[in-house]
Amino acid sequence: MTPGTQHSDGQPLRSDAERNRGRIIAAARTVFGRDGLGASMASVAREAGVGIATIFRHFRGKEELVAAVFADRMDAYVTAVNDALDVPDPWEGFTGFVEAICAMQAADRGFADVLTMTFPGAKTLEERRAESFKGFLALIARAKDSGRLREDFTNQDLVIVLIANAGVVNFAGDAAPDAWRRLVALLIQSFQAPARGPLPDPPEDAALYEAMLRASPAGLTPPAQDT
């Protein structure tokens, strides 16, 4: 930034490139929040009022754009798990975290998708996910030690909760905006010890990872053109 170059309102002048980048991120946040990550780069360009070539000058593809848009959400995700670990009661910490991230999904449809997808090209985003996951494993261990969380709960169950919740959030939309709360309350009650019965085995981590990969938006692949 060159010192002294300011707008008349005192704001520092930003280059066209910086302005465009900010505008694209804001537009993508709106479009992904409304339509999910399946939304096209062209929709983002329209919302931002820029050409699609401008988007690709700033972001190599949808993974990079997603990472930029959800950087603050992923930070909040990590903060949520760390806050939960600070809650003195392990069961309250555990259930509070599950409720908090499901609420984050409900508040932002794009973020609901982010939590059930994986973006191998978006390093910072995946580092945040890994950090949050590590904290969640600690939350599970603590809640089991306290005797309040059923012994057969596994980290895969969190993925199942996130997928089921994303399904309800996406389906219910603003027609039934609180439907997800009922689902999550039921699931949390089912996690409580003592277990009311055995469960089928959870899916393997590798299988869930594969599903998350497949669910991820193809990014640059245009949707089918037929009717």
Added chain:
Amino acid sequence: MTPGTQHSDGQPLRSDAERNRGRIIAAARTVFGRDGLGASMASVAREAGVGIATIFRHFRGKEELVAAVFADRMDAYVTAVNDALDVPDPWEGFTGFVEAICAMQAADRGFADVLTMTFPGAKTLEERRAESFKGFLALIARAKDSGRLREDFTNQDLVIVLIANAGVVNFAGDAAPDAWRRLVALLIQSFQAPARGPLPDPPEDAALYEAMLRASPAGLTPPAQDT
């Protein structure tokens, strides 16, 4: 059918129109089962090896095609609830029905969608749904009377189960084909009396109906053409 007009293998001759109708239904079953009801009429035409105009000579739109494709599934849905009412133990009847319809969703992605959408133009299909719903209300009443189902369970909870399960089925696909079993087992345990705590209110029927309407495929509306 004109008597005596038979193929050499003894099968009665069918007209081209009848053959095409059968071929379209079979193709639609494959395509909807694989891609969900969001699949385009053009995909169905390609799979059937007919022109799209031929499809529209047989079915006025996607609602009619969906109704024809899933007529037998909807019959099985009604049979499932009636069978469940015949199970002597009310809780077993109730839980067996929930498991059975979730299994039907897992076996057919298109049917998973049918159960979470509504097709006001498809009278027979909606009559089957209404019949099954009436039976489900009886299943609920019986299971509550037996003291095994929590008192605050409502018919809206079944819709929530179907949506959550459709979400998991669609997400996990053949990467984690049994993930839904774990979700459903957890939910069934959460339904068991005595309740482990209060729940947020369920969504209103009208709100869920609105969401089901919105989720329904636009049918003839072409998908967005942009990338």
